[in-house]
Structure formats: C-alpha cells, structure tokens
Amino acid sequence: MKPKIIDGKATANTIKAEITAEVLKMIETGVKTPHLAAILVGNDPASETYVSSKSKSCHEVGFISSLYKENENISEKELLKLIDFMNNDEDIDGFIVQLPLPKHINTQKVMDAISPLKDIDGFHPVNLGRMLMNNPSYLPATPYGIMLLLERYGIETEGKNCVVLGRSNIVGTPMSVLLSRNANPGNCTVTLCHSKTKNIKEICAQADILVVAIGKPEFVTADMVKNGAVVIDVGIHRVDSSTTKSGFKLIGDVKYDEVAPKCSFITPVPGGVGPMTIAALLLNTLKAAKKEFSF
Numbered sequence: 522m523k524p525k526i527i528d529g530k531a532t533a534n535t536i537k538a539e540i541t542a543e544v545l546k547m548i549e550t551g552v553k554t555p556h557l558a559a560i561l562v563g564n565d566p567a568s569e570t571y572v573s574s575k576s577k578s579c580h581e582v583g584f585i586s587s588l589y590k591e592n593e594n595i596s597e598k599e600l601l602k603l604i605d606f607m608n609n610d611e612d613i614d615g616f617i618v619q620l621p622l623p624k625h626i627n628t629q630k631v632m633d634a635i636s637p638l639k640d641i642d643g644f645h646p647v648n649l650g651r652m653l654m655n656n657p658s659y660l661p662a663t664p665y666g667i668m669l670l671l672e673r674y675g676i677e678t679e680g681k682n683c684v685v686l687g688r689s690n691i692v693g694t695p696m697s698v699l700l701s702r703n704a705n706p707g708n709c710t711v712t713l714c715h716s717k718t719k720n721i722k723e724i725c726a727q728a729d730i731l732v733v734a735i736g737k738p739e740f741v742t743a744d745m746v747k748n749g750a751v752v753i754d755v756g757i758h759r760v761d762s763s764t765t766k767s768g769f770k771l772i773g774d775v776k777y778d779e780v781a782p783k784c785s786f787i788t789p790v791p792g793g794v795g796p797m798t799i800a801a802l803l804l805n806t807l808k809a810a811k812k813e814f815s816f
C-alpha cells in the first residue's frame with residue numbers, strides 16, 4: 522500500500538496563513554495585536570529551543586511574543602507572583618509556563634495559578650475538566666494539533682478502533698479523551714495503553730487509528746500495525762547518523778520505513794505532529810485575544 526503522508530508542516534503553514542489574515546483584519550479594525558507570553562525557568566536546552574520556536578512562529582503570524590526568562594533558583598513564591606502579574610496584565614492575552622520546572626517548584630501549584638482564561642496550553646484543571654465534559658475550552662496543543670490533522674485530511678474517526686500509546690498529562694491522556702468525545706473528529710472506541718498494559722503488540726495490531734506518544738525511539742514496528750491503519754507519531758528523538766552531514770537525524774516512536782507501507786495515512790518525523798503543536802498553540806492564542814471563552 523502506498524500511504525498518504527500527512528504533511529504537518531504544510532498544514533501548519535496553511536493555518537498560520539489563516540491566522541495572519543485574521544490578525545491583519547484585527548489590526549485594520551483597531552483591535553489590539555494578539556500577545557503570547559512565555560515563562561522559561563532555567564536553561565534547559567530543549568526548553569530553550571521550544572520557546573524560541575514558539576516565539577519565531579508568533580512573529581510569523583504577526584503576534585506579539587514576550588519571554589520572561591527566570592533564574593533556575595527562582596522561588597515558587599516569586600514564580601507565583603509573576604503568574605499573578607500575567608493573569609492581570611491586560612496586554613497579555615495568553616501565556617505558557619514552559620515545562621519541566623526545577624524540582625523545588627510544585628508544577629501542579631503553578632498550573633493551578635494560571636488564569637484558565639489565559640491558559641493557552643490547556644493544562645489548567647478547569648480547561649481539562651471542560652474538555653472532559655465536551656464544553657468549549659483551550660485544548661492541549663499537541664492533541665489539538667492532531668485533531669486538526671485528522672479533520673483537515675478528512676480522516677473518518679466515527680466508530681473506529683483507536684489505540685493511544687502513552688498516558689502523559691500533555692499528550693496521551695487528553696488525546697484519548699478527545700478521540701472518544703461525542704464530536705467530529707471523535708466518536709472512536711479508544712484504548713489507552715501504558716507501561717502496565719499487557720499484550721501491547723496485539724492491542725496495537727487491532728487499531729484503525731494508532732497514536733504513538735510513548736517516548737521510545739522506533740518502538741512501533743510493522744508487526745504491530747494493521748493493514749490500512751492511520752498512524753500518528755508524536756515522538757521526536759535526535760540520534761547519531763553516519764548518513765547525514767550534521768551527524769545526527771530525527772526519528773519518531775514509529776519505525777517509519779517498515780510501518781509506512783502498511784498504512785493508509787502516516788505522519789513523518791520531522792514534519793508531522795511537531796509543526797501542528799505550534800499551530801494549535803497559535804490558534805489558542807488567537808481565541809484568547811478574541812476572548813472566545815467566558816468561563
């Protein structure tokens with residue numbers, strides 16, 4: 522089977538162009554420019570990369586972006602004070618606190634302190650609860666980006682057997698909720714697999730739609746995939762390579778070369794889910810700027 526490659530980069534670019542057009546309209550009508558702020562604590566290189574690519578994307582669509590870079594040793598109290606400032610600053614439409622946070626800070630306490638109306642990551646319990654109940658809310662960016670890919674590629678989800686690998690708060694768990702909600706895309710029969718799951722290979726092989734967010738390079742092999750399945754790969758790992766100039770390459774949680782020929786649709790790594798996460802975050806920021814929610 523020749524799979525259709527789900528081009529996340531192209532879809533994200535289309536969404537960014539749509540957002541840019543909206544921003545221009547907002548500016549023309551005297552509405553203020555959307556503003557996304559980010560708090561980055563410490564100097565974790567991966568977090569620095571994520572935050573700078575979010576900021577770059579903001580500028581591409583005409584948003585204002587600001588970065589609050591804090592020392593690794595910031596106290597929890599100081600961080601909560603900064604969040605309180607951002608919650609009340611009318612110029613900031615939405616903000617994120619880049620994770621992970623240093624160990625001396627209680628991440629849940631920090632997430633709880635963010636105003637749900639400015640929580641464009643969709644990590645606050647109010648947003649997560651509203652998502653669970655199929656009420657309008659900010660959706661976590663990676664699952665939201667995947668739902669947009671399913672929608673824009675016209676992939677039928679209703680009544681499908683869907684298997685999600687990984688139960689993180691950021692990806693696997695919200696993904697399982699979104700796919701099982703009574704919505705379109707949605708209405709799947711979902712199985713959520715995790716580290717204690719037995720017969721994971723057999724369960725994966727039953728999936729019409731397989732979402733892999735397990736964080737293990739090339740974990741999913743061809744024998745785990747049904748013919749004609751849709752495979753969404755959330756993983757991204759940098760590994761050494763003798764075949765590239767840079768000396769490294771990016772791979773996913775799926776062994777792409779052997780799995781792709783069995784699929785109807787598959788996301789590549791890079792260029793699949795990654796760019797859509799940022800596009801989804803931009804869409805959440807636009808919703809925040811338009812004050813779409815009033816809970």
Ligand code: GUN
Pocket residue numbers: 617618619620621642662663691
């Ligand atoms: N760290 C890894 N992914 C994310 C994300 O989506 N949002 C935030 N705030 N931190 C992260």
